[in-house]
Amino acid sequence: MSDQDTAIGAPAKRKEDRRFLTGEGRYTDDIDLHGQVYAYFLRSPHAHARINGIDTSEAMNAPGVLAIFTGEDLAADGVGGLPCGWEITDVNGEPMKEPPHPPLAQGKVRYVGDHVAVVIAESYYQAKDAAELVDVDYDMLDAVVSPADALEPGKPLVHDDIPNNQCYVWELGDRGAVDDAFDKAAHVTRLDLVNNRLIPNALEPRAAVANYSKGEDQYTLYTTSQNPHVIRLLMSAFVLNLPEHKVRVVAPDVGGGFGSKIFHYAEEAVLTWASRKVGRPIKWTAERVESFLSDAHGRDHVTHAELALDENGKFLAMRVDTKANMGAYLSTFASSVPTILYATLLAGQYTTPAIHCQVTAAFTNTSPVDAYRGAGRPEATYVVERLVSAAGREMGLDQAEIRRRNFIPKDAFPYQTPVALNYDVGDYDATLTEAMKVADVDGFDARRQEALRRGRYRGLGYSTYIEACGLAPSNIAGALGARAGLYEAGEIRLHPTGKVTVFTGSHSHGQGHETTFAQIVSDRLGLPFDDVEVVHGDTDRIAFGMGTYGSRSLAVGGSALMKALDKVIDKSRKIAAHMLEASEADIEYADGVFKVAGTDKSITTAEIAFSAYVPHNYPLEELEPGLDESAFYDPTNFTYPAGSHICEVEVDPETGKVQVVNFTAVDDFGNVINPMIVEGQVHGGLAQGIGQALLEGCVYDPESGQLVTGTYMDYTMPRADDLPSFKVGTKNTPCTHNPLGVKGCGEAGAIGSPPAVIDAIIDALAPLGVTNLDMPATPARVWEAINKAGATRAA
């Protein structure tokens, strides 16, 4: 039995840890089915080429080969394209350009790693060897990889019928009001910003095992997914045209996602389809290079941004023009990331009265780009916070002061921003004040002087960010073009012995739902934590779900469980009234005990559960046996986690090497169920945000379109010795519109941190004349900035 405090708010140790620590975790690649064969995907070596023909005859004769399929085979069988779940409307009123996305290429390949054919053989090595014998006749075409380039006239067209590679132009906000405000501004800050393209790199490569059972006419797909129900829906309804009740999708233990495992990928559909054709279970596991090439990437914005201020440093208006890279095809949520999840966050924590944002989305010869930890919100935060910090420097205002002059005051909530969102609650000054205390801002000058004596430059960078989480109110999402509702489902099943199984449509791939959700259920029902089991990730066991992304699991999935718990308690009250021969109105409930008010007559949840399944004397016309309740929860608003990050760096001017010496994050996540898990989520997010700022950057060769950063030799993942020890804390204001008062914490670290790091470096190097710097701030880039600034000053 558990000997630890597991109440809501306690740092309970995780239920899932034992299996992970003993090698008993069960990830997709750990699953072998009887008679299983293996798939290898032949991928395009070219960024852009016409396929004149594919000759598989020699490969078909290779040892062990069972089948080879190409795009033509899929088309002949009526297999559809991979769908995009969010329709963005262009400023011209037309829907976005939505090119077909065949699971295996038809006619053309459009990025290095695009799927050309699948080879299925008795062993993986046989499939891989045979793939080398597939003869593809390509006509190479010129490629375009950056969004700014792709939108220029006369550039190669990724899709022949989409002019200028333009997917859509979209805007939000009042352009006229913004123009007027800029006309009256005392000061305007202007920045050109690049939000560097990232490759998510969950440590578990994507994998799938598909099986068609002829006897049951049933498909089963095991896959590395954050949302198995969504995969089943998309694959059944749009790609393979299968009856959904004949398709089971299981996402077992999943080794990290960070967004990259939200999407419905080609391999999932092809394997499911092919398992019936071949009559055998088929397994595919990505090699890391395939993850680099074909997982959906993140970010990749080029932005010009302007902030208008009055003479007191008060923000008057913001103007943002962004070019966003969609990659070669529209991935599942790609279109929503640089629009709905981006421009709506440009108010940040501030009272900026007028904001206008225009986004132009471009197709390029690169892997599809979609949501990656934070999805749109890190990009927005980077724009807002870089502008604010630059404005502070330009106007000679202290970084905390310029922020405080513009914060939405804590008594102004609910606060309607000029970019659609309505913030429910927050106290931005509280997190900033606390962060400054923890970061010892008062002692910074002394540390800066001490560093200078050693020939090092120290700087402080601030980021006071906001995010919109808990995706999403379906009403709002639908009005903005979402083709799905974004509620969550949950079910609480009490067993006769008083044990509980909790079914959630959320999915845990590191977040610890099996622990956090069990704490909630155990606390609410007054049953032991160890008697509560949380089940997730299987469409056959959980009625429905929308999965885990956008820091939504607790705010939306947890709320669905709270609704189901209310139903369980309501019914238990009825059962208690019957058993205690009292009126339902007289039954009081607290801590697992139902009591007749003013008496010592009581009964426990566990006793009620037993009775519910042994209803020997129930008044059956009034009271149904059983104790198993489910609920769907659709939020009424987003949640708005916010916080203050302060980064302190030391720069070696000789080498350009940046060391993060202190990093402080004080966040407002609303109520916290398990502070240990929350802190861990912040740490991980910070590592990814600092990784983006200093180390990570996806590079495609602009001429050939080859992925230059395609291994861990070339793409710099943050290692233990790249990162500082983090100081994290919370100053929470409970969310006002969900039953737990929670906001979500999964993405905050990655959203808030990048501008804090970059502005810390700029602050450090300001005495040398450095005023701007792009991510990742590698030693070469920092060294170059120092030397350029020096040369400019000398000239």
Place this chain on the structure above:
Amino acid sequence: MKVSMTVNGKAASADVEPRTLLVEYLRDHLELTGTHVGCDTGQCGACTVHLDGRAVKACSVLAGQAEGAEVTTIEGLANGSEELHPMQAAFREYHGLQCGFCTPGMVMAAVDLVKTHPGASDETIREQLEGNICRCTGYENIVRAVKAGAASMGGQ
């Protein structure tokens, strides 16, 4: 070709293709799926096991090279005990794992680190874990766990 070795204290042998890696032998032939594969280039460290008492990346060793060797994987670390090894227990105590995918390799590397660097400082722990990538934890709690695990291992 036939390879034989001792894995987690038990004799094991199998017929494998010569190009079979130690990690493939463990996962595919012995069904010891606790050892994970996170990359193809020897960088991520998810496949770290002990070969004759030293931490190695099992993706960078051919099964044939381990002929006759003693191999310990995460499944064998606690020596068949129901109790967790002190390092495993410390990772749980300090929340040094999230998705669990890098964890077996990280724990095996950490146990080796304690032997090669007794009393290691935070900085040394960070340097020594440079060959094991974790995408979830930001390493903060891994460092805390390794320190605590080292203490409860008695610096062995």
